[in-house]
Each structure stands twice: as structure tokens, then as C-alpha cells.
Amino acid sequence: MTRMEPGAVERTGQRDGFDRKISGLRGRRVTGVQYWDVHNYSSEPSPWDYGNWHHAVMGLELATDSGPVTVTWTSTFHDYGVEVFLEPIARHLLLGEDGPQPVGPDALGPWEPLMGSPIMDAMTWWERCDSGPPVRGDATMGTAPWFIDVPTALRLDFAGGSVWFVAAILLLPSGTVSVSGDEIMVVFSAARMRSLGFHDPSFVA
Secondary structure, X not given: OOOOOOOOOOOHHHHHHHHXXXXXXXXOEEEEEEEEEOOOOOOOOOOOEOOOEEEEOOEEEEEEOOOOEEEEEEOOOOOOEEEEEOOOXXXXXXXXXXXXXXXXXXXXXXXXHHOOOEOOEEEEEEEEEEOOOOOOOOOOOOOOOOXXXXXXXXXXXXXXXXXXXXXXXXXXXXXXXXEEEEEEEEEOOHHHHHHOOOOOOOOOO
């Protein structure tokens, strides 16, 4: 994805609806968290704890005092971005004997200071991407590329700190990260977010 200057075409209705949904998270108290990964065929547990960030491959479910909140990835806008649903994550996973499974956290760790406190603010990071040339190059469609805004990261603020959710793929064995991907990173460190390319102080303080 390429960062573009403001002014390109966007799916305004969809974006406005998404932002309203994110704003509705304010005031909810988070009481629990569960990460999900693809099915693990290994005898070793699936890794998810990387210190200042956690790997919730398929997404995660937050338990709140107003019901469950699912944070996962979809291609709602184009390519892969974060998505939020106000319902259990199981409704968005193809479960079964070889299906996705919960993997952690088995200890709250960096979640501990956030538990039980309300979400004070919620903010989305939008990436503007070039979706390629239009399907038809006629007078109606034109020939200029289409630019679509995609929500690639979400930030939740609590009295005890902030947590970011990023649609990104961890590339092994190099350990590099590709932002805009079909996995979810849960990040607890502003420095880690900056290392992923998020430098705007309004989103990463």
C-alpha cells in the first residue's frame, strides 16, 4: 500500500459508518481478552507473546461490560484492514476440528493495567491505497486510478495506557512486518508502532 495525499476518491459512506462504530467503543470497560490463531498441529504451543506486542493471527475477542467486541481483519474496504464487530469472534471464524483456536494470553501481562477501566478514546489509522486502474476506461469511469481508504490500525486509550491493533503479517524467519495483511498484531509500545511506520504523533504519542 502507498501513502497518498488527501483529496483522493474514498468510500465516504463506508468510512463514516466505520468511524461511528469505533466511536461507540468509548466508555466500555474491558474485562477480558482472548487471542485466536490458525489450528496448531505442532506439539509445541503456538507463539504469540513477543514482549511489547502480541500476535493474534486470526484476531481477538474483548470481553466488555457491554458485550463482546471482536477485532479481526477483513477486506471490507480493499486488501486487508482491521475490522470491529460487536459480537463474538466465533461468528467470524470457520470453526471445527481443524479450525482456528484460542491461544492466549494465559497471563494478562501488558493488559493488566487496562483491565476493568473504560475505553477513554478510540481512533482509526486510515491508509490511502491505489486500487489500480478502473475496470473500464470509458468516459464515465475515466482512466485515473482509484484511491481507497483502508483502516490498517486501531488505537484504544485507557487511563492505564494505550493499545494498538494492526492488520499486518509477521514475515518469518526475518522477523520483518508487512503492514496491511491478513493477521492482527496487538501492540503496547509507541516505539514499536513507530518501527512499523506509524509516525504521526496524533496516533502514536
